[in-house]
Amino acid sequence: MEPSRVENELVMLPGPVTVSPRILRALSKPIINHRGEEFAALYRECVELLKYVFQTRNDVFVLSGSGTCAMEAAVGNVLGIGQGGKAITIVNGKFGERLKDIADRYGVAVPVEFEWGLPIDLEAVKSVLEEEEDVRTVTMVHNETSVGMLNPAREIGKLARKHDALFILDCITSIGGIDVPVDKIGVDIAIVGSQKCLGMPPGLSAVSVSERAWEVIEENGKKVPYYMDLKAYRESFEKGQTPYTPALPLFFALREALEIIKEEGLENRIKRHKSMAEAVRAAVLSLGLKLFPKLNEFSEYSNTVTAVCMPNGITDAQLRGDMKRLGIVIAGGQERLKGKIFRIATMGNISARDVLTVIQALEIVLAKYNVIEGVGAGVEAARKALGL
Amino acid sequence: MEPSRVENELVMLPGPVTVSPRILRALSKPIINHRGEEFAALYRECVELLKYVFQTRNDVFVLSGSGTCAMEAAVGNVLGIGQGGKAITIVNGKFGERLKDIADRYGVAVPVEFEWGLPIDLEAVKSVLEEEEDVRTVTMVHNETSVGMLNPAREIGKLARKHDALFILDCITSIGGIDVPVDKIGVDIAIVGSQKCLGMPPGLSAVSVSERAWEVIEENGKKVPYYMDLKAYRESFEKGQTPYTPALPLFFALREALEIIKEEGLENRIKRHKSMAEAVRAAVLSLGLKLFPKLNEFSEYSNTVTAVCMPNGITDAQLRGDMKRLGIVIAGGQERLKGKIFRIATMGNISARDVLTVIQALEIVLAKYNVIEGVGAGVEAARKALGL
8 A cells, every 4th residue: 555645644744744634625615806805804814813823913914935935025025135135144954044045145144053953052143243233134943843943032032132133033833833922022024834833735924024124124115026025915915915816725724724723722732732742752762762953051842843863773764764654754854964863743733643653653663673672662651741 | 695605606817717626626635745756746747748838848847926926036037136137028018017027126127118908019129129238038928918918929039039138928828728839939938827727726837948048047146036046946856846845735736737738638728718718809899898909910819818998887896796796707907907997818727608608797787787788799799709
């Protein structure tokens, strides 16, 4: 049996994630006019629910593009095209690097870089902020899935504000699963992707924009990317519209996904994510495996994806190949971490059952390659962590 | 009865269009890993079929964004960010203006403008091409839906090539419904949107890129928009991947939509679109209405959308409101044409039955407001044009 052929895979990737049938069905609704009242009501409802999930009173817009599209919207609108805008870009993984690359295209990126998987040293960020002049924004990835680490949003937010710079926080894989009180932290532009903790299919992203951010963005006038022009999004939203054609089926799905979040309650959802990630960590540790990220007092293990060092005695291809044959898709390491780590995501609407399933399968595969002796310890540790 | 509530509207907009249930169902397939073999096979299949529809051997890529995203990909990659690239932008409607606006953001737009709905004067384009130096590209909208006109692709393509400029042709609303032999015409970058003649929901677009275009694009290095970086698309396609997360459900739908086109046959599909548009034109003329565009020997009425002057005795709100109450959505005029025209699109997988339905409803509404005396003439004219 090839599970993919029967459409029965458990996708435990740090996006895309397994999507609830309730959300999948919403995709198939017939087309409506995206310039009509029905769409306006749909879009406004999505935005209201997104504000709840973002914990913000700032403006929120939905982009018909992936998280990367929203990253470019944030950086491109703040730095402008050819306006010489400067960004301090904090990097300790693949997605931090992406923000740096985008900033380099539009203006000037001043990177503060750490080895992938090492924690962010606040002193290093502080000293760069003190040295550099005319910094428009600090960019950081909140939940760096490439290394399984949660970066210090509150602390970096404070530093940015102290130096009168905007704070762009990539929350693509945290919002909806990890506590991100956007207004309390003082995030000027926060970003989320649809296919992560919101539990939706990929294709949409959303951004929140603070008053402080608008002031900077307005100065760039029309010298901002066109498809991601946030001022155009703001203007169109007055009529409940998007400036360009929205990916309509995904908006139907987004409403359904956000209603599910509202029904569960954001606080419960965050607790559930924490508990699922704790279960995975407890399980892999009980099997003698090592977690990949190195923490300091300001960083934490991610509660939406667990990055584990690849143990001796098994290759990435063996581990993930055998898992896939059991109908479970987990992630490997990206770029320089290829073969060195594997990653189990616990995002979105998955359940304790799914977590136990993936741990059980992991044990079976590790036992097959004699990395562990027999199965059971992992599930037992996960069970306890889940309070079952 | 409110048709929208029972999901039973006939959407005759120039995008989005009514989507076949066969395509809608494909949207609901469960999530797969977009970095796996199954997605690679899906994407490659889509690209092969798109090459058939584009009639090209050039590279073709799918973007997870609307047609506007693809317009920006074309212009942004060719002009570059802050590289001073110059584009001659031909404008005779709303979407031509959009290409001009995008060119202005990245480099220098030299517009050749005509009143919306007037045909493109080749001599005017020629003289600007002769005057201007270092022109990287000429941009034009092939099928300008805002005015219901087909612009002269072959002639402008020849002029661009003669002056060693690239030819960017927005075929968002023509490819798949109107004959666009990309390679024969010599289009360097052609663009299509998913929610037009392909008969799909909105959310995807595709671009073809010629060898000549690659040469110019490569010179811009990394100074191109990030999410739309065509070089990144080319590199990822070697592994059957997209550089950033694809809007997966829409790729499932795209494959289905393209298979439907293959089954019908491109030639038959183009004939069907011609016949449907001819039927609409014949019908509205038989009712004493006037077509909006003014043609010259190089331009044609669009075969995917018919723009009609708003007759005396009825307002836009009355006409489209009453049509909507009958369960049919047609388009009004945009911006400066608001209230002055209405537009009936005949794009995608709609049938003669749909065309007859919309004409019948149009007659009923016009008769109600005494714009015409009684019904029947329109359907009779449409019937004949359809050869029924």
